Amino acid sequence: MGDRLMATTYSSLRLTPGNPMIKPVLLTACLLAAAPVLAQTSGEPARDPAKTEVWKPVPAIVATPPNAAPSDAVVLFDGKDLSAWEGEQGGKAPWRIANGAFTVVPGSKGIRTKQSFCDVQLHIEWRTPAETKGFDGQARGNSGIFLQEVYELQVLDSYDNPTYSNGQAASIYKQAIPLVNASRKPGEWQAYDVIWKAPRFSEGGGLLSPARITVLHNGVLVQNDTVVSGKTEYIGAPSYPPHGCAPIFLQDHDATVSYRNVWVREL
Numbered sequence: 001m002g003d004r005l006m007a008t009t010y011s012s013l014r015l016t017p018g019n020p021m022i023k024p025v026l027l028t029a030c031l032l033a034a035a036p037v038l039a040q041t042s043g044e045p046a047r048d049p050a051k052t053e054v055w056k057p058v059p060a061i062v063a064t065p066p067n068a069a070p071s072d073a074v075v076l077f078d079g080k081d082l083s084a085w086e087g088e089q090g091g092k093a094p095w096r097i098a099n100g101a102f103t104v105v106p107g108s109k110g111i112r113t114k115q116s117f118c119d120v121q122l123h124i125e126w127r128t129p130a131e132t133k134g135f136d137g138q139a140r141g142n143s144g145i146f147l148q149e150v151y152e153l154q155v156l157d158s159y160d161n162p163t164y165s166n167g168q169a170a171s172i173y174k175q176a177i178p179l180v181n182a183s184r185k186p187g188e189w190q191a192y193d194v195i196w197k198a199p200r201f202s203e204g205g206g207l208l209s210p211a212r213i214t215v216l217h218n219g220v221l222v223q224n225d226t227v228v229s230g231k232t233e234y235i236g237a238p239s240y241p242p243h244g245c246a247p248i249f250l251q252d253h254d255a256t257v258s259y260r261n262v263w264v265r266e267l
Helices: 002-013 022-042
Strands: 074-077 085-087 096-098 101-103 111-113 120-127 143-147 151-155 190-197 207-209 212-217 220-227 258-266
Touching: 120 143, 143 190, 151 212
Parallel strands: none
Antiparallel strands: 074 258, 085 111, 096 101, 101 258, 120 190, 120 258, 143 151, 190 212, 212 220
């Protein structure tokens, strides 16, 4: 019926360009043609936006004060003492504390947290020595952050300091090259923000899923959900011996690297 009405209207009015009746006639014809469609949809029930609203569970509230750890974080260094740490071979952590930071004492060996961790969000700030004369490559501001004691995120002065790419700052040492080099000048404070997903093992010790790591270096993404091939090895290929949660370990590599503002959130 709508098609016949439209054809009759066009014929009877002899619509031509400039005819003032064109617009009203076309509008009337279109509305009549669409009437059956409108009739079909007008009887549908109204859609309810509440059907896609989820109210529970309610996320826990985490306070995020400026320049401080989140309220649910485990603070590993608050600028005052190393009570959350111990020496590599046990006993009191031997590194030096001054001006709200702690610094490697070369030859004293590394330190590790007293608490063990699996999946974590880690924030840690670090600084390599300002004096670089006579040092280059891996000898310049070398240290390392080991997740679960055996997976190393490299700490190194990589500002205008060529070395092998899978050994520079923000590399997963000898495994994964960082996406970019976001290093600051020697002597300046830098920061790593890390999301660490621990490996999973079967009851028999087989690997169910490898470790994964995401790292922001000075706010820049440098490791993007990187699959870790196994524990860090200086020589040879990495592998996955089964293990559970373990401490965070900081390496003494004969350089006076400093750390501050260290905290983790267990995930």
